[in-house]
Amino acid sequence: MTTTFPTWVFDQSEIPDPHGYGDRAVRFLRALKHPKSRQPGNGFEVSPWQERIVRRIYGPCDETGRRLVRTVFMLLPRGNRKTALGAALALLHTFGPERVPGGQAIAAAADHKQARISFEEAVGIVRADRRVERATSVVDYKNRLTHPKSGAFLEAIAADAGTQHGRTPTFVLADELHAWKKRDLWDVLRTGLVKVSGSLLVVITTAGRGQENIAHDIYAYARKVALGEVIDPGFLPILFETPRDADWRDEDVWRAVNPGLPYGFPDIEGLRQLAREAENRPADREAFRQLHLNVWLDQSADPFVDMAIYDHGAAPVDLDELASRPCWLAVDLSSNTDLTVVVACWRAEDDGFVVWPWFFCPADNLRKRADRDMVPYPLWAEGGFITPTPGNVVDYRAVEDTIRDLCTRFDVREIAFDPHLAQQMMNNLGSDGFPVVAMRQGWITMAPAVKELERAIAGGQFQHGGHPVLRWNFDNVAVETDRAGNRMMTKGKSRDRIDGAVASAMAVARAAAAGSMRSVYETDERREGFVFI
Structure with missing residues (x-):
C-alpha cells in the first residue's frame, strides 16, 4: 500500500x-x-x-x-x-x-x-x-x-x-x-x-x-x-x-478525513468560518490542521524547520569513518540541573555537514524529569543516547572528560563555548592547550549560525543519524525574527529543551567559517586561554 x-x-x-x-x-x-x-x-x-x-x-x-x-x-x-x-x-x-x-x-x-x-x-x-x-x-x-x-x-x-x-x-x-x-x-x-x-x-x-x-x-x-x-x-x-503538504483550505481535503461530514457532523459552515479566521492567524491555522484535518504537527507552533525535511538527514553516522577528518565541537552547558550537550560537526563533500551529539543529564529523579518534559529519558539512557551523571546536577567533570576524549579520538580544530556558564571548563581546557573559542549566543554570532544551519537542513545537506534526543531538541525550536530579518532560536514552551539545536548551529557555523582544514596540532602554536568570536 x-x-x-x-x-x-x-x-x-x-x-x-x-x-x-x-x-x-x-x-x-x-x-x-x-x-x-x-x-x-x-x-x-x-x-x-x-x-x-x-x-x-x-x-x-x-x-x-x-x-x-x-x-x-x-x-x-x-x-x-x-x-x-x-x-x-x-x-x-x-x-x-x-x-x-x-x-x-x-x-x-x-x-x-x-x-x-x-x-x-x-x-x-x-x-x-x-x-x-x-x-x-x-x-x-x-x-x-x-x-x-x-x-x-x-x-x-x-x-x-x-x-x-x-x-x-x-x-x-x-x-x-x-x-x-x-x-x-x-x-x-x-x-x-x-x-x-x-x-x-x-x-x-x-x-x-x-x-x-x-x-x-x-x-x-x-x-x-x-x-x-x-x-x-x-x-x-x-x-x-491529511498529508502534511495538502492544501488545508481545500474542502475536498476536509471531506476525505471527516467521514461524518456527509451526515452533518461536524458542521461544514463552522469549518468554513474557522478556515476564514485561520487565513491570517498562523496559530489558528496550525490548530485547524491538527484538530480538524489530523495533521500530526511538530512540537513547536512556530517551527524552525519542517521536521519532515529534517528527517531526510537520518542516514546512519559512522563515527569511525570520521575519525581522521577535521572536526569542530560546540558545547552548550546550560543549567547544571538541565540538559547539557556536546555536538561534533564535520564538513561533508557536498558542502554539507555531519553532526553527532553527546547529551548529559542528572541521574537522580530521571523518571520525574521524563514526566516533566514528557520524553523517555530512561529509554534514551538505556539506548546510549544520553548519559545520566550521578547526583541531581550534571557533573561537568564528566562533560569535560568527554571533550578531552573526543579531542583524542577526532581531529578537533575548535571547541566553541558560550562563556556564560563555561568559564571554568574553558580555563581548564585552554590551559592544557586545547583549541577553545568563546562564541556568545547573541544576535551577532547566532543569527548567521542559524542561517547557515537552516540552509543546510533545507538543502538536504545536514546529516544527523536520526539521533532521537537531537531530533526532539530541533522539534522544540521556535524562531524569533528581528526587524532586519535575522532569526534566532527560542523555546516554544518553558519546558522545552533546545540545547542540542543551539549547539548544532554553533558547530556548523564554526565548521562553515573555517578558512583552513589544517589541524592546530600540526603547528607549534599552542593556545593559552581562549579566543573570543
Missing part, C-alpha cells in the same frame, strides 16, 4: 463475520438511544462508515472463533462523534453481548475532566432508555456504571490520577491519547489487558504534536501496519489523516 487511508471503510468490500459477532455488535448499538439523537425515538445513530468500522472490529475471527482484532487505533478529527462511538463500544462490553461476568470496561483519559466527559456520555445513553437504566446502576461519584446481573462495570479513570495497578480490564477505551502527559496508566492498562482472553483496546484520538510521546509511538506503529510495512492482524489502524 502507498497510503494509510482506510479505503475499506467506504468501498463496500466484504468484511468476514463467520459467527455474526460484527452484526450482533451493530444491532446492539442501533438498539441504544441517545438523548441528542434526531432519529425516531432518539435511536442511536450509526452512520454507514461507523457501521463498517464496528463490523471490522468484531466480525473477523480465527479458526477457534476468537476475535482477531485486539487493538484499534482510530485517528479521527474533532466533531466526528468519536466520544459517542467510544461510549457505545464501552457499553457493548458492559451490558451488551460482548460483556463477560465481572468484566472491567475502562474509559481512560488524560485528566479527570476528559474522563468525566466519556463517563457522562455513557450515562446519557443509559438514561435515554428506561429499560437500560433499570438494568444498570450508576455510582456517580466513583464514575462507575455497573450491570448488577453480570457484575460487569464501566469505570472512567484519568491518567493523572496516580497508580492504577491491579486492573484486569476486558475492554479499554483510551480517549484522546495525544493529550496523555505520562505513560504510566497506559502501561498498567496495556499489561492488564493481556491477563484476559479476548480483551480489546480501542484508542480514539485526534492528531497530536511532536514525536516524543506515547501517542506518537502508537501512531507510528499504526502507520506501518496501514502501509503494510508491519504485518499484524491483531492491530487495526483506522487513520483519517
Whole structure:
C-alpha cells in the first residue's frame, strides 16, 4: 500500500463475520438511544462508515472463533462523534453481548475532566432508555456504571490520577491519547489487558504534536501496519489523516478525513468560518490542521524547520569513518540541573555537514524529569543516547572528560563555548592547550549560525543519524525574527529543551567559517586561554 487511508471503510468490500459477532455488535448499538439523537425515538445513530468500522472490529475471527482484532487505533478529527462511538463500544462490553461476568470496561483519559466527559456520555445513553437504566446502576461519584446481573462495570479513570495497578480490564477505551502527559496508566492498562482472553483496546484520538510521546509511538506503529510495512492482524489502524503538504483550505481535503461530514457532523459552515479566521492567524491555522484535518504537527507552533525535511538527514553516522577528518565541537552547558550537550560537526563533500551529539543529564529523579518534559529519558539512557551523571546536577567533570576524549579520538580544530556558564571548563581546557573559542549566543554570532544551519537542513545537506534526543531538541525550536530579518532560536514552551539545536548551529557555523582544514596540532602554536568570536 502507498497510503494509510482506510479505503475499506467506504468501498463496500466484504468484511468476514463467520459467527455474526460484527452484526450482533451493530444491532446492539442501533438498539441504544441517545438523548441528542434526531432519529425516531432518539435511536442511536450509526452512520454507514461507523457501521463498517464496528463490523471490522468484531466480525473477523480465527479458526477457534476468537476475535482477531485486539487493538484499534482510530485517528479521527474533532466533531466526528468519536466520544459517542467510544461510549457505545464501552457499553457493548458492559451490558451488551460482548460483556463477560465481572468484566472491567475502562474509559481512560488524560485528566479527570476528559474522563468525566466519556463517563457522562455513557450515562446519557443509559438514561435515554428506561429499560437500560433499570438494568444498570450508576455510582456517580466513583464514575462507575455497573450491570448488577453480570457484575460487569464501566469505570472512567484519568491518567493523572496516580497508580492504577491491579486492573484486569476486558475492554479499554483510551480517549484522546495525544493529550496523555505520562505513560504510566497506559502501561498498567496495556499489561492488564493481556491477563484476559479476548480483551480489546480501542484508542480514539485526534492528531497530536511532536514525536516524543506515547501517542506518537502508537501512531507510528499504526502507520506501518496501514502501509503494510508491519504485518499484524491483531492491530487495526483506522487513520483519517491529511498529508502534511495538502492544501488545508481545500474542502475536498476536509471531506476525505471527516467521514461524518456527509451526515452533518461536524458542521461544514463552522469549518468554513474557522478556515476564514485561520487565513491570517498562523496559530489558528496550525490548530485547524491538527484538530480538524489530523495533521500530526511538530512540537513547536512556530517551527524552525519542517521536521519532515529534517528527517531526510537520518542516514546512519559512522563515527569511525570520521575519525581522521577535521572536526569542530560546540558545547552548550546550560543549567547544571538541565540538559547539557556536546555536538561534533564535520564538513561533508557536498558542502554539507555531519553532526553527532553527546547529551548529559542528572541521574537522580530521571523518571520525574521524563514526566516533566514528557520524553523517555530512561529509554534514551538505556539506548546510549544520553548519559545520566550521578547526583541531581550534571557533573561537568564528566562533560569535560568527554571533550578531552573526543579531542583524542577526532581531529578537533575548535571547541566553541558560550562563556556564560563555561568559564571554568574553558580555563581548564585552554590551559592544557586545547583549541577553545568563546562564541556568545547573541544576535551577532547566532543569527548567521542559524542561517547557515537552516540552509543546510533545507538543502538536504545536514546529516544527523536520526539521533532521537537531537531530533526532539530541533522539534522544540521556535524562531524569533528581528526587524532586519535575522532569526534566532527560542523555546516554544518553558519546558522545552533546545540545547542540542543551539549547539548544532554553533558547530556548523564554526565548521562553515573555517578558512583552513589544517589541524592546530600540526603547528607549534599552542593556545593559552581562549579566543573570543
